[in-house]
Amino acid sequence: MAEFARRMAFMQTTADVVRNLFDSMTDPETISFGGGAPAREALPVELVHQIASEVLTRDQRGAQALQYGNPTGIPELRQAVIDRLLAPKGLKAGLENVIIVAGGMESMNLVSQLFLDPGDVVLVESPTFVQSVQVFKLFEARCIACKTDNNGLVIEDVEAKIKQYSPKMVYVIPTFQNPSGRTFSLERRKALAELGSRYDITILEDDPYSEMRYSGEKLPPIKYFDQTGNTIFVNSFSKIFAPGARLGYTYAEPGIIRKLYEVKTATNSFTNVVTQILCAEFFNRGLYEPHLKLICDIHRQRRDVMMSCIQSMLPGETKFVYPDGGLFTWVELPEQVDTTVMLADAMAQRVAYVPGREFFVEGQPARNNCMRISFGAVTPDKIPVGMQRLAQVVHARL
Ligand SMILES: Cc1ncc(COP(=O)(O)O)c(C=O)c1O
Known part of the structure; x- marks a missing residue:
């Protein structure tokens, strides 16, 4: 096989991260706060x-x-x-x-x-x-x-x-x-x-x-x-x-x-x-405007459930972003927790998130204790189940 173009090597590290993100969305047994998909129920x-x-x-x-x-x-x-x-x-x-x-x-x-x-x-x-x-x-x-x-x-x-x-x-x-x-x-x-x-x-x-x-x-x-x-x-x-x-x-x-x-x-x-x-x-x-209202209602409920789970289940020192919209919150755990290392424990408990380190590039220090939590694709009854699993994994690391 002929050599790939130089640019393929240039983007390899980022490409691996993106591939892992897509893969984490495929296991049906895992409650995934990883991908950035909207709710199935919000699709018209x-x-x-x-x-x-x-x-x-x-x-x-x-x-x-x-x-x-x-x-x-x-x-x-x-x-x-x-x-x-x-x-x-x-x-x-x-x-x-x-x-x-x-x-x-x-x-x-x-x-x-x-x-x-x-x-x-x-x-x-x-x-x-x-x-x-x-x-x-x-x-x-x-x-x-x-x-x-x-x-x-x-x-x-x-x-x-x-x-x-x-x-x-x-x-x-x-x-x-x-x-x-x-x-x-x-x-x-x-x-x-x-x-x-x-x-x-x-x-x-x-x-x-x-x-x-x-x-x-x-x-x-x-x-x-x-x-x-x-x-x-x-x-x-x-x-x-x-x-x-x-x-x-x-x-x-x-x-x-x-x-x-x-x-x-x-x-x-x-x-x-x-x-x-x-x-x-x-x-x-x-059809757009009424459908947008439905989309917002569905995701608002998920955001609210997620926020209350983060507050009640994760350690007291946890910092997090309260998003006024969209699909994501950013959670900052106590310094000693490395979310990249912790992901294997989380996957073993069938819960996924994206380790924060993946989102940093040259110019600013990468943060190892953060994670991206996406609440869009998980139903409100499953969010507490997934967050309970995640909280156990976090508490075990402390
Ligand atoms: C910030 C941002 N830009 C662009 C996109 C890509 O959008 P699309 O799925 O329409 O290609 C996404 C999707 O998650 C996103 O989060």
Whole structure:
């Protein structure tokens, strides 16, 4: 077999972490707080079945669905993005600002293809979402972590690192972050948009969770404060429609969207038209807003059960993030507990989580006593069972 390209070695460590994450979701006996899947009960199975049976016929849109599509996506879905997802966030857009892509991850991939040369630096949060790091590394970028606190990225540290490393991009998940569940304050959002403009750096704003808000006040995205077009806003339909549909979108200046069109055609020509039509109908029939309420109700209950389990079952010194939405909380155990080592004990007790260390990259110290706990895919009756197992494993380590 011929040698793999150099970039495969470059991203290997991160690739192993991501593979383990996917694998932990497959054992049916294990209660997994590991993966980032939404609740099965929140998937719009019956709605999609109904839509498909009506529109995927010869005299409706069946032939269009199975035919070649346009690289920018079908206009109805782009318009739904503009009217129903961007406008409520205060983001003004026309069709020329939006391209439909294959899931949230494809935006990371296309934007990286467009902006990153080997050796370029991408600043990220500490901790951050490993799968995006994997993409940046695929393009042989160097990811450097900046300091964070409960209000998001520490702006002074970002600015210091901009001066030190001259990065090409800053990658952030400002709302209900994966893995920490934290949300950037309004001031930090504004300040980061301004840094992007002042230093002419791309701010890649990844926003798959903001619609899933269960408590607290809505905040405008970073893109809302962008005066220069330096912020690129990327989003996914995975949490508000269906991850299996593999749909997402990028919202940016027309000049960037035109370039993404070129990259998209060279990557996979266009996004799945069957699922685009189903998703556009889901919006255009007025089904999205009531379904989003259901999604939020289901996940709010799981969040509440999880929070009370963490408080009542884990050791008193445990610190944790109370997320106002999304799927994750970040748990910090007493210093002496190494969550990477402890995972084997947890798996033996049939409970899974993701060790915090996996989410740290160069630039900030890795934390060994943290873990990401995902509450989305476990039913409220099973959360206490899983957390009891986990608590036993933690107490045994102390
Ligand atoms: C922060 C973040 N970005 C992007 C994605 C990818 O979304 P998709 O499943 O639509 O590719 C996820 C999914 O978990 C995520 O947590």
